[in-house]
Amino acid sequence: MAELHVVLHLDDPEEKRLGIGLTNLENLIRAAGGPAHVNAHFVVNGPGVKLFKELKQEFSQRLLALAEAGIHFVACQNALKANAMDPSELPEGMRTVPAGILELVRLQQEEGCAYIKP
Amino acid sequence: MAELHVVLHLDDPEEKRLGIGLTNLENLIRAAGGPAHVNAHFVVNGPGVKLFKELKQEFSQRLLALAEAGIHFVACQNALKANAMDPSELPEGMRTVPAGILELVRLQQEEGCAYIKP
Amino acid sequence: MAELHVVLHLDDPEEKRLGIGLTNLENLIRAAGGPAHVNAHFVVNGPGVKLFKELKQEFSQRLLALAEAGIHFVACQNALKANAMDPSELPEGMRTVPAGILELVRLQQEEGCAYIKP
Numbered sequence: 039m040a041e042l043h044v045v046l047h048l049d050d051p052e053e054k055r056l057g058i059g060l061t062n063l064e065n066l067i068r069a070a071g072g073p074a075h076v077n078a079h080f081v082v083n084g085p086g087v088k089l090f091k092e093l094k095q096e097f098s099q100r101l102l103a104l105a106e107a108g109i110h111f112v113a114c115q116n117a118l119k120a121n122a123m124d125p126s127e128l129p130e131g132m133r134t135v136p137a138g139i140l141e142l143v144r145l146q147q148e149e150g151c152a153y154i155k156p
Numbered sequence: 157m158a159e160l161h162v163v164l165h166l167d168d169p170e171e172k173r174l175g176i177g178l179t180n181l182e183n184l185i186r187a188a189g190g191p192a193h194v195n196a197h198f199v200v201n202g203p204g205v206k207l208f209k210e211l212k213q214e215f216s217q218r219l220l221a222l223a224e225a226g227i228h229f230v231a232c233q234n235a236l237k238a239n240a241m242d243p244s245e246l247p248e249g250m251r252t253v254p255a256g257i258l259e260l261v262r263l264q265q266e267e268g269c270a271y272i273k274p
Numbered sequence: 275m276a277e278l279h280v281v282l283h284l285d286d287p288e289e290k291r292l293g294i295g296l297t298n299l300e301n302l303i304r305a306a307g308g309p310a311h312v313n314a315h316f317v318v319n320g321p322g323v324k325l326f327k328e329l330k331q332e333f334s335q336r337l338l339a340l341a342e343a344g345i346h347f348v349a350c351q352n353a354l355k356a357n358a359m360d361p362s363e364l365p366e367g368m369r370t371v372p373a374g375i376l377e378l379v380r381l382q383q384e385e386g387c388a389y390i391k392p
Contacts, residue, residue: 044379049176049274058285058320062375065352069373084176084274116183137187139180139272143162146270152382154375155273155391156285156320167294167392202294202392234301255305257298257390261280264388273391 040077042070045151047142049084053097056089059156060100063109073107079145080104083114083138091127098129105131114138158195160188163269165260167202171215174207177274178218181227191225197263198222201232201256209245216247223249232256276313278306281387283378285320289333292325295392296336299345309343315381316340319350319374327363334365341367350374 044066046059059080067073082090090113093101105111111132118125118134125134135141145151162184164177177198185191200208208231211219223229229250236243236252243252253259263269280302282295295316303309318326326349329337341347347368354361354370361370371377381387 042376042379043383047272054321061320065350065373066375066379069376084179085172114183137183139184140160140187142272143160143184143270147161147268150383152379153271153389154283154378165390202297203290232301255301257302258278258305260390261278261302261388265279265386271389 041075043077043149043151044154045079045081045142045145046154046156048082049086051085051088053089055156056097060104062154062156063104067107079110079151081112081138081141083117087113087117087123088121090129090132091123093129101129102131112141159193161195161267161269162272163197163199163260163263164272164274166200167204169203169206171207173274174215178222180272180274181222185225197228197269199230199256199259201235205231205235205241206239208247208250209241211247219247220249230259277311279313279385279387280390281315281317281378281381282390282392284318285322287321287324289325291392292333296340298390298392299340303343315346315387317348317374317377319353323349323353323359324357326365326368327359329365337365338367348377
């Protein structure tokens, strides 16, 4: 069982903020002694989803490596619709949830996730 | 009894961030199945209060609709004073609290609110 | 025993955000009736650490006063290394932690700290 529960939140379409968030996760996994100790989620909503339409390879590779280590990357379907994006445009390793805001509340309330806004 | 407890925090005087926050609340209410399922607070402090001095009608209408649905909009009295604003300048549907930072801590600790920074 | 538990998070090297964070802490202590009622932490990671390399006196004085009142200011060692900074460059009153992200999660999960992103 993971002992660290955390949700990171991105709603700005800024590469800088995504980079900080990915580094946060990489550092957390290392500090925790490996991905098995971490239950981590990365929720993207609002204009933040635009960043994932044509994601630079540097970021898509890091995201996929983290997803394969068990980190949950999800994008908000409301935000995809508002930005005329199709889920098929998301990078490998990223799923969707109906409402990002509900996921952010649910993860904190039900799974006891700490919240981090990079 | 509401089952979703959340506090949104705004301290930037940026319309973009307010718009995201209002959309978050509108989406949350819809995803939750109506306002009765949501105990939601919107706390404005720091320079963020300046945005509410002459709030555009688009925002004041959405804020009032959410306030009438039971969302609690509050502005920090410390921040109003620091920006030479009077509570009477706030839009309809918005109240004040003595210290926004205390409200943000209290809502998380006492009411178990999830925290979201749009 | 302190009854208010809170962690503030800074990862932007922006004086404006640091100023808001320090004001948050000053207002919280006043609203709480003094520093004995507050268990507060200020965690700096990511590019935010760059701000502390040559911190303006206005900020270093306020930080030291808060540190002397019992507020815990810590910088992330990963971030210091990434920005070629030595802990000795940090202002008086500020310590380091191995991983800022782990500290942010730990404080929320283990000490029940409310999270604030100024």
